[in-house]
Amino acid sequence: MAFQKDFVWGAATAAYQIEGAAAEDGRKPSVWDMYCRRPGATYLGQTGEVACDHYHRMASDVALMRELGLTGYRFSLSWSRILPDGVGAINPKGMDFYDRLVDCLLENGITPFITLYHWDLPLELYFQGGWMNADAPRWFAKYAAVVTERLSDRVRHFITFNEPQCFIGAGFLHGTQAPGLTLSLVETIRMSHLVMLAHGRAVAAMRAHAKQPIQIGYAPTGGNFYPATNTPEDIEAARARTFRVVDDPLWWADSISWWSDPVMLARYPDDGLAHFESYMPVGWEKDLDDICQPLDFYGENIYNARAVSAKEGPLEREAGHPTTAMGWPITPECLYWFPRFLYERYQKPIYITENGMANNDIITPDGKVHDGNRIDFMRRYLLELERARMDGVDIAGYFAWSLMDNFEWAHGYSARLGLTYIDYATQQRTIKDSGYWYRDVIASNGAKLHETVS
Numbered sequence: 001m002a003f004q005k006d007f008v009w010g011a012a013t014a015a016y017q018i019e020g021a022a023a024e025d026g027r028k029p030s031v032w033d034m035y036c037r038r039p040g041a042t043y044l045g046q047t048g049e050v051a052c053d054h055y056h057r058m059a060s061d062v063a064l065m066r067e068l069g070l071t072g073y074r075f076s077l078s079w080s081r082i083l084p085d086g087v088g089a090i091n092p093k094g095m096d097f098y099d100r101l102v103d104c105l106l107e108n109g110i111t112p113f114i115t116l117y118h119w120d121l122p123l124e125l126y127f128q129g130g131w132m133n134a135d136a137p138r139w140f141a142k143y144a145a146v147v148t149e150r151l152s153d154r155v156r157h158f159i160t161f162n163e164p165q166c167f168i169g170a171g172f173l174h175g176t177q178a179p180g181l182t183l184s185l186v187e188t189i190r191m192s193h194l195v196m197l198a199h200g201r202a203v204a205a206m207r208a209h210a211k212q213p214i215q216i217g218y219a220p221t222g223g224n225f226y227p228a229t230n231t232p233e234d235i236e237a238a239r240a241r242t243f244r245v246v247d248d249p250l251w252w253a254d255s256i257s258w259w260s261d262p263v264m265l266a267r268y269p270d271d272g273l274a275h276f277e278s279y280m281p282v283g284w285e286k287d288l289d290d291i292c293q294p295l296d297f298y299g300e301n302i303y304n305a306r307a308v309s310a311k312e313g314p315l316e317r318e319a320g321h322p323t324t325a326m327g328w329p330i331t332p333e334c335l336y337w338f339p340r341f342l343y344e345r346y347q348k349p350i351y352i353t354e355n356g357m358a359n360n361d362i363i364t365p366d367g368k369v370h371d372g373n374r375i376d377f378m379r380r381y382l383l384e385l386e387r388a389r390m391d392g393v394d395i396a397g398y399f400a401w402s403l404m405d406n407f408e409w410a411h412g413y414s415a416r417l418g419l420t421y422i423d424y425a426t427q428q429r430t431i432k433d434s435g436y437w438y439r440d441v442i443a444s445n446g447a448k449l450h451e452t453v454s
Contacts, residue, residue, distance in 0.1 A: 003445050008399075009442040013073075014162070016118070017406040021053075022049040026091040028084035028085065029123040030178075043411050051406060052422055053427050062101070064403075068438065072157075073110050073111070073112060073403070075112070076117065080124075082098070082143070086121075086125035098151065099151070106154060111156075116144055141202045144160070148206040155214070156212065157217075158217070159218060161198075161220070164195050165220060165222050165255070168253055170253075185252075189276050190280070192259070193287070197291055199218060199293075217298060217299045217351065219354075221354075222254050222255055222256040223256070224334060225241040226337040227307070242338070245269050246275055255272065266289065266291070296348070298349070299352075301354035302354070303334075304328050324377075330380075335355065343393045349395075354401040355401060356402060359416060375433060378441075382398065401417055404421075419434055
């Protein structure tokens with residue numbers, strides 16, 4: 001069996017995408033609450049104010065996870081629910097919610113994986129400069145200490161940041177996510193350094209406040225490539241292209257190595273420094289030891305990739321290449337090659353912290369959701385992940401995105417990526433065919449992947 005007995009079969013969510021209760025029990029706004037009120041920022045002006053109402057339906061949602069057979073659940077915390085101003089006084093009701101969630105998960109045999117930050121910076125900190133403020137690493141470390149002090153007696157797995165490529169790149173460089181700004185290279189490069197310093201300071205704070213031995217990781221994303229053929233030349237071309245920082249300076253934030261080499265290897269990639277060193281804050285070199293704290297695992301959110309040839313470079317996709325309902329290309333090969341390249345470079349156990357697809361799901365007259373496309377997608381991708389595992393890549397777990405349909409950021413409620421269908425008018429949950437199929441994959445520890453799909 002390729003997947004080890006303790007392989008984590010999970011699903012993932014993010015606080016602002018599912019919790020709702022945006023103004024209840026002491027929670028204050030985040031940058032996403034602000035951004036959603038900007039005309040034209042999200043699909044039909046939709047917001048996460050109610051979302052999936054998980055804040056009020058948490059216990060039944062955990063029961064749903066148990067029905068799916070999940071062994072792990074990756075979720076994020078709302079920083080402004082715990083610390084409404086980002087720093088200072090703890091909000092008891094907010095912290096109590098996560099206490100109850102953790103207890104409920106453990107009672108149902110599900111291992112919690114907590115992500116400290118999934119894009120929702122407290123608005124009060126944004127007004128103080130947010131990730132451009134030199135105090136941001138200190139703010140984040142204090143928040144991490146509060147969470148660890150309260151929850152690490154029961155929670156052993158923590159992740160600092162989800163996709164800094166997105167909350168800096170899309171949020172501050174391209175303006176397509178909260179807070180929707182288009183800033184300069186000097187501003188955004190400085191932010192990237194402060195985010196990674198915040199990661200390192202948080203890891204140190206968590207180790208200092210942990211109530212038991214804990215495991216800490218990091219969950220970036222980024223553009224990646226797979227070889228057009230299995231020749232050594234194409235494999236090396238794909239590896240090199242995956243870790244290249246820039247071809248177009250406006251897309252540097254999509255890089256893997258810029259965001260991960262400092263965290264994992266205590267150095268910036270040479271090609272990145274060649275372009276951007278002049279934009280770095282004074283004395284950045286002295287921060288590398290703080291940034292590169294020992295980690296226990298490396299997470300990566302992986303959805304698709306692009307083929308690359310040693311002779312031709314990145315290849316254009318042919319007309320009619322399969323895509324998801326969001327237009328994202330379907331490339332199962334990425335779940336073999338990308339974990340392989342990451343493991344070769346960083347030598348840490350790897351969790352696939354997000355993987356999934358948007359589908360045009362509907363409830364049919366029989367009351368079910370027949371999402372065969374998603375089953376086919378997951379099977380193809382998981383078989384590639386199994387192949388990576390068989391070839392020696394230390395794959396520790398897989399988290400499907402997502403547990404349930406949710407507020408998909410700027411796409412609002414127009415994109416459905418869940419294993420569970422949400423009727424947003426009634427908040428009725430309906431497990432999709434893919435959810436039941438995934439339950440059987442989990443129960444068989446992956447053996448079901450090799451059954452013929454009818």
